[in-house]
Every structure is written in structure tokens, then in C-alpha cells.
Amino acid sequence: MSGVGTVKLKINGVEVTAYEGETILDAAKRAGIRIPTLCYLEGLSSYGSCRLCIVEIKGSPRLFPACTTPVSNGMEVITDSERLRKYRKMTIELLLSEKPHVCAVCVANGNCELQDLAREFGVDHLRVEREWTRQKIDLTHDFLVIDNNRCILCTRCVRVCDEIEGVHVLDIKARGKDSQIIIDMDDDWGSSKSCTSCRKCARVCPVGAIYVRDKPISETKDKNIAQFIISRRRR
Amino acid sequence: MKPEDILKIAEKEIERQKSYRFRINVCCSSGCLPFGALQVLKAFEDAIKEFGLQGECKVSRTGCVGTCSVGPVVLIEPGSYLYQNVTPENAREIVKNHIVSGRPVKELLYANEAFFRKQLRLVLRNAGKIDPLRIEDYIAAGGYSALIKCLTKMTPKEVIDEVIASGLRGRGGAGFPTGQKWNFVAREKNTPKYVVANLDEGDPGVFANRTLAEADPHAIIEGMTIAAYAVGAEKGYIYVRAEYPLAVQTLKEALKQAKSMNLIGNNILETQFSFDIELRLGAGAFVAGEETGILASIEGRRAMPRPRPPYPATSGLWGKPTLIQNVETLANVPLIILNGGSWFAKIGTPKCTGTKCFSLTGKVNNPGLIEVPMGITLREVVFEIGGGVPSGRRFKAVLVGGPSGGCLPESLLDLPIDYESLTKAGAIMGSGGIVVIDDESCMVDTAWFFTDFCVDESCGKCVPCRVGLLKMRNILEGIMGGEGRLEDLDILTELGEYVRDTSLCGLGQTAPNPVLTTLRYFKDEYIAHIVDKRCPAGKCFKTQKSVVEVL
């Protein structure tokens, strides 16, 4: 990182020095300030879709996702406020209500980032009616399973497959509420000729949508998947 | 070709036009075509031949004059006689009486003069007056002289300064100062730079950009080329909806003509400046009109918006500096260059200069496409230009800004139309859609309709827009089906504010407007549905939806 300029900004009133071009999330992390995230995964490109990492920036009425917004000199960032907590809670509530997330019968019970966030923010019930979707559950692969009824469309699997494994087997079809993760051209996973069965998708899935069959989920999940790449980038 | 050659073309064309005693302009844009405009055009040509008037009359196919509900319309110059609902049969009658005997056919003339009285046609200056498929017509009307002025007499900086002085703001909806945007792109060192003209007009009931492209494509091309000169771009894209076949065809032809005259392409008019324009067709997604969605689509990817910053001005198409402007914004530019920024700044209000095109539809006597100076009130638009609601019905609300606009009640009709006033009232300038709603319509149903549209068109990337809007729609359906509870209104408001404040792009940020404004101004209708189980307009409760339904 030598040769890269630095900027000074304030996060929650604390002065922080950050590298030019890095995101608010990175700067906050280095300063020991935690911002909740969900679709973000270190090492993958930032997607900015879950809106959990939204922060306030002084002087703007808008809210900005910390994972994609670059720092700038003199910026004053607020990462926690009543409004932000309310909105983050609503995001979790909506994600829980979008699909029939039944933790009691989910493989990821106890190892789920959405479940953890619900607990952290005290989402003790849903004020909106839940959707009882009937999306595809693909059991055709030898050991990988995708249950779209648990998918929160964070696209970590799509990005890890494309950016780390380099095969881009997974992508999204349709749009809006009908969006769904697909294998190749919406084929059965078992018939995919491009999938290398590397399991990276299962390792990064924050919920129980993609998992390795017959394996305890605590052993197959791994948020530090791109660590070797991150450390190389830092050199 | 050199600048002088263009001026010569203008002179020659003006001479030619002077030789005609009459010009018969038959509107052949998308509004009039389905009603047989081409047959009318042919009938006029036949009649002119029949009476041997070929040397005195010129029959042209032109773009739209705005009175789309009474098409096909025919404009006869001199005198600006506008005939409505013309058929091939009465075309001959018009020629015989008006042209031959000099007696206009009164009963066929468009009578609502009020429709035009308060309008100011700058962007649509040539609409209905020139043949969009003849570049000579545009040049004779002063076209491309602004480009020539820029290329021969002005530096890029002077061009930008003129646009800044004009106070012009983006007509795509957000109203960002145009000159400032040009400055951002101009100061970027990274090359190549791009200019994108946004003609992905996806709002239901909105047709201003389409009309502009069909009536005066060269105004867009000229504005775009000037913008490219100012910011230093070498390539441009016009992104147009594939659902606008006539606009696509017209633009294609116009680009070909402009290229053949060296008005775009390499070394434009033998100067050092090169700029080429390519046409790109949208694949039908509403969100492709969002500025980062459009970029993804042009690059060949799914039209999914991405968070900003970085803004397209620094990192747009293929990571290069890109200027994105709505076509209406661009069509203003030649006028600003020719008449000066200070001339333009005098039109409209001090903060919102110039004019704005609106598609006026719904329960109104004179629907159509209008162009009015900024600062005009909604009342003038609805009741003077629009002629009010049809007799026997009562005005209830006006939806301003397309599907994600706001429903404003009668008490706000004296609101001046400008970006800030509309936003403050909960509406937006948006795409310039104005829908007049009368007492036959239920406001809950109206809010549902537009929310449902946005649910369908959400790209699904961010949670608030994908899930939040869906839940809002479901709650509205519950209320309309008799299942509503009073606490639903609190959740609706909370969801609306959440979606507005946290969504990734403009679609989600504005989509809750119909719900939030109807809750603000027409809460009594919601309460009637929930408490009295009654729809004041008699629309709802037709499909009973029940959660707790016994088998």
C-alpha cells in the first residue's frame, strides 16, 4: 500500500486515517468499529444489496452502504443511530418474511448469519405476513444442495464462483421478487458440466440455502474463503 | 463538408420552402398512426395532385403537435390551422375548401385553443413543423447552427459556462444541474469518455421522450454532439426502448443523415473534433432507465443498478468517465448555445429555468403532450391546458411524476411545478407524467396499481425495493379485500419511509411515493376501507382475500 495517499475522516466522532479509495467499511474495521453486514464478504467484490451496512454521512440526507462507498477527506460518518437501527431491523424482518425461513428445520440453525442478526437486533416477530414460497430445491448434485426457499439473494455464491473459483456456474434469473439463483442456464445441478464441485458456494452461503449434504454445517461454512487472496492483495 | 456548406443547405431549403404557398403537415407519430395517419397523408397527396397544386403545396409527414387524443391531426401553414380527427375522406374536402377556395373547414378545426395558450414550446420547437426524416428541414429551421457555433467559435469551457449560466437541470427526473455534471466529466483525465442519451422512457402513460425522438431526432443528436464537444467525449450511445419502433427507426435514419453530412463521425465539419453515435435498444426492463442500469445494459449485462459513488462521471461505461443525460435535457442545449444561457435563465423560475414536457393523461378533457415553463401551477395545467375533468365528474387528485410520483389533492393545485416544490409535497418531477384522477377512482386502488407496477419492475437487487415494496403491495391488497387493520397504516408508512430512504437506486427511492402521498392526503379513504369496510369510489371489495379462511 506504499505510495497510496491517505485521507482523514471521522467515524462516530473519532478521527480515523484511511487509505484513499478504500471503503468506509474497511476504514471502520481498521478503527475497530463494527458495522453489520450480510451480503458483503471480504475478498469478494462489494455488491451493496442487503443495505445492512448503511451509514449516515454528515451533510447528505441520503444513506450510504459502507461496503461500496469510498472514504473522502473530511467525511463525517455515523454508523449507529436510532434511525439506522430501525432500518437495519426492518431489513432483517423483511428478509425473514420473504421466504419460509423455518429455523427449526433448517440445516443452518445455529450457524446462520441471518439468525444471528435477528437475535442481535431483537427481531422477535414479523409485522408483515410471510411469503410461503415454493421455489426450486435442487437435490441432483452428488453432495451440493440448493434450496431457493432459504435464499436471501446476497449473491455471495455467484460472486465466489465467478471471482474466486473462476467458473461462473451460478447466476440470477428473473427479477424482483421472482429472482432466483440458477445453475448454468437454469439446469439441474447434477447435469452441470461447468461446476467444479469446489463447494465454495456452500462455504460462503450465510444461510442454509446452499449446503453440503450429510456434513455438519459448522464444518462446511467458512467466511475466510478469500483470505489468501486478500493477503496477496495487501502486499 | 464545411460549416459554410451547411449554411448553404439552409439557405437553399428556406428558398425552396418559400416557393410553397401552403404547407400541409400530417402528424405521423405513434399517437396518430393507429388512427390512419398514413392514409390521411396519402389522401392529401392525392388531392393535391387532383387539384394540380403540386407546385404550391407541400405535404409533409411530421411529428406530434401534442393533441394526441384527437388524431390524426393535420397542421396547415400559414395560419397554423389545426385539423382534428382527419380521415382520408375529409382530406379532399380540406384541400378543396381551405387550399383552393381559401375557406378553412371550421367544423373540423381543433377548437380548444386553451390547450396551446399557456404552453411554451422550446424542446418541441420543431415538433409538428418539420419532417423528422429530412435533415434539410431541421437545418432550415436553424438546426446544427449551434453545433457550428460551438465548433468554430467556442472552447469546450465556454460551452460549459453557457450551460451553467442557463441554469438547465437534468430532465430525467432528479434535476441535477446539467452544466455542473458536464464539468465533472470534462475535468476527468481518463479517456475515452462517453455520452449516453437516455431514451428509456418506461413509465406507463408517459410519452414525451418518444414524441421528441419521433418529431425532432436531430435536436437530440445536435445536443448530444455539443455535450460531447464540451466534455471531450468521442463516442455516444442513444439508449432507446425497443418498444418505440418508430422512434428507433427515426433516430436510425437521422443518424445516417447526420453522418452523411459529417455532422457526426470523424473530424466533424473538417474540424479536429470527432464523435460518433450508436443506437442501443433496451430489452424491456423499466430499471434500465436508471443511470447505472443503463450503463450495465449498454455494456451487455443485466440492467442492474449499482451503488453510487463512484458516479458515472468518474466511472461509467467500462469504467470510463460518462455523461448521461435525458434526451429532453439534450434537446435544450442547441437553444442555449444559440440564444445564450442568460436568455434561457429568464424562462421559468430562478431555481428551475426553462420548460418541461409533460404527458397529460387521465380524466381530463384535453389529454396530450404539453410543454410548459417551469413554475406554472398544477391548476393551470389541469384546468386551463387540460380543460378540467369531463363534465359530471369531480376532480380528486393529480399524480405527478409517473408511477413513482405523488398523488396531490385539490388543495395543492396552486403548487408551482418545479423540482423543489414537487418534492416537498411528496411528488417528483420524474419522467413528466401527469395523470388526472377523478372521483370514480379509489386512491387505495391507485396506490396499489403503481406499487404493483414497481413490484414487477424492481430488479430484485436490494432488499428494501425487492421485499419492502412487495409487502406494501400485499398490505394494500389486504385493505382492498376487507382484511385491513388500522395498524396496517402505521406499517405501510414505516415501510414506505424505509424503502424510500434505504433503496439502492431511484426506482426504490421513489416507488413508495404513491402510497405515502395517498396516506398523507387521502387517509380517510384508507380508513373507510378498514373501519367501514367500504370503498368510497365503489371499486374495491370485489375480490375477497382472506388469510384466516376456513376450508
Place this chain on the structure above:
Amino acid sequence: MSQIGKVSFATVWLSGCSGCHMSFLDQDERLIDLAEKINLVYSPLMDVKDFPDNVDVTIVEGAVGNEEQLNLLKKIRERTKILIAIGDCAVTGNVTALRNTLEKGSEEILQRAYIELADVNPLIPNDVPKLLRRACPLNEVVKVDYFIPGCPPSADLINYVLTEILAGRVPNMEGKAKYG
């Protein structure tokens, strides 16, 4: 019925597995402290036919699955000051509501249970309460005051929420509300 100075308290078991009641009992010795504050007036653990009037606190386990439960819940709401949904079935529908994802919902369930899996006399009974088209969490039917999620909620969490409510405080669920 209410003893002076004590809070009248009811527990109700709708469509659920009774696990939440088990977890309630798992409060163990803390039940003794609780018993000093409450007077149990209605519960699956007692033989009381009709839900009494003027109940202070009612905890309800299970989702609303049939017509009888629907009517009972409405009655409970009318007669209770504080209604608490206990466990994921009551809070979100949970396993009970998984039938909502079936194409034909309740019909498919009845077909499977009474026809396909019947050893003798395959017949859908008509003398049991009618199923609702969808199983619902309590708050889709009535107003619920507090929620204790979990499948089952831990005895600690139940105890915490009850203690807070009986002391007149609002429980803070941040960091505590765990589904599943």
C-alpha cells in the same frame, strides 16, 4: 378466582408440539418464585373447560391451525390484558405452517394423514375442527403484546421475559430473540 395480590395467569396450547410448555416447566426452581406471583387460572396442565374472564397474562404456544383455535384465540384476546406468543409456531408459524408451502395446503395434509397413511378406514373425518386454509402466527389474527421466539425458547429467556413483564418492565429482546 383471583387470589389477592397475585397476577392471574393462563397458558394455552394451540397447534404446536408442547415443547414450549416443556421449556416453561424447565424453569425448574424458578417456578417456585413465579408461583408466588401468579395464580394459574387456565392451562393444558389444569382441568378448566372455558377460558376465564379478566386474565392478566396469557402465554400462547402454537400456531393457529383450525377453526376452534381461531375462535379460542379471539376469546383469549378479549379476556386477557397481556397476550404473549411463546415459541416459533406462535410467533412465525414455524413447522406448523410448513403446510402453507404445499400447493393444495390443508387438503394435501388431510389426504396424506387420513387417506394415504391410514391402516384401516381411510376417511377424512368431519367431526373434528375444520383446518384453516393456512396456519397463521398469532399476530396475523389478533394483537399480540409480547413475543418469545425459539423452538423452543430457552427456559432462561421465558423466565427473563416473564420476570420483566411481571415487574412492569418492557423486556429488551436485543441479543436474546433467537429463532429455531
